[in-house]
Amino acid sequence: MKVAVVGLGIAGLSIAARLALAGHDVFGFEQFEPMHENGSSHGDTRIMRATPGEGEVYVQLARRAVEAWRTWEGLAGRPLIEWTSGLMAGPRGSPFVEACQRLSRKPAALLRGDAIHPLTRGYIAMPYEWDVFRQEDCGVIAADATRAFLLRQAVKWGARLAHGKRISAPIEGLTLKIDDTTMTFDAVIVAAGAWAGRMLPEFAGRLSVKRRVVGWFETDQPRMLPVICIDNEEGTFGMPAPRGYYKIGLHAIGGATEPDAVREPDERDAALLSEQAALLLPKHHAEPVRMQRCLYTVTPDEHFLIAPSAANERVLLFSACSGHGFKYAPVFGELAEEWLSGRPSEQLLSFGLARRGDVNRLGGAKS
Ligand SMILES: Cc1cc2nc3c(=O)[nH]c(=O)nc-3n(C[C@H](O)[C@H](O)[C@H](O)COP(=O)(O)OP(=O)(O)OC[C@H]3O[C@@H](n4cnc5c(N)ncnc54)[C@H](O)[C@@H]3O)c2cc1C
Known part of the structure; x- marks a missing residue:
């Protein structure tokens, strides 16, 4: 089948690679250059949680993903996840x-x-009043290294990836407009992250785009620490990062934004992140050494949204969104393959419009 994948963040790359491996004629389109820092997938690290508290369907997905990450690591010839354990x-x-x-x-x-x-030998502090569940099956994903691997692997498997090519919005069927040309496909998969609502306006009301900022914190004596996810009002999360830094982000903090005009990190972001570092990381300096902006695409229930267009059932919205998608990356290609073959798994069906259960959201609980 001739398949277009619109958007080559982590979801689009996984999909393009897997579908090419399965023998499809895959064309991937990305508006920016390889390894750009404008969407949701850039940065050195992401948290891996193999038993995510978001709910049963995500645990099933994560367990599929762990196997598939091992396969990717074999192909990449290097570890992509460092298992550190985690504190929920x-x-x-x-x-x-x-x-x-x-x-x-x-x-x-x-x-x-x-x-x-x-x-944690004094490196992480939490108040007595908090419940903490220690998970061994948590770690840190080398996020940029994974993107770089997939860019190579997708091409190796035969996908044709075009960068600097913006598909015109909205997508109205199987014919895509790319610059001055048009191309027609048998199926179109829209993995456009924060831009997905523009590409498929029928879903726009369910996809809000939010700005997020992460910061890196330094300590004089770095050591490997667990990842943390905290169900406080900010939804604070943290993970070890290269060069002994510890990276902190706030799952629940950050306003709405246009994806093409995201404000750079500023002193207000630094203050919010520093407050969390001062509370949680007693041996780290409370000022971030660096900050980076990123985009969340959030559905009202914080579930992923993977659903065919009402206008054309061969056009699929693939939104691995709401700030917790990276860990499942190797399964995204498998889910896209299930959709193309008409044999959706229970997991894929549960991300559609009809069957949406509850997600345990991180953040929003009172401290
Ligand atoms: C700060 C932050 C921390 C996170 N932490 C974690 C974590 O610890 N663990 C975890 O599992 N997940 C985490 N996530 C979530 C995870 O990173 C995202 O779920 C994932 O990256 C989403 O990938 P994507 O491919 O859907 O979107 P994107 O990476 O945004 O990719 C979409 C792509 O589509 C392209 N595009 C859009 N429109 C067009 C067009 N018209 N033509 C061509 N190309 C187009 C864009 O340029 C972009 O490259 C985090 C996210 C953020 C922002």
């Missing part, structure tokens, strides 16, 4: 922490927050 924390009774414990294969007892300081 929040005020007592946090639904997110409770779900992490319930969904775990080893549902050990929750810890009190003040147990974390000695456990």
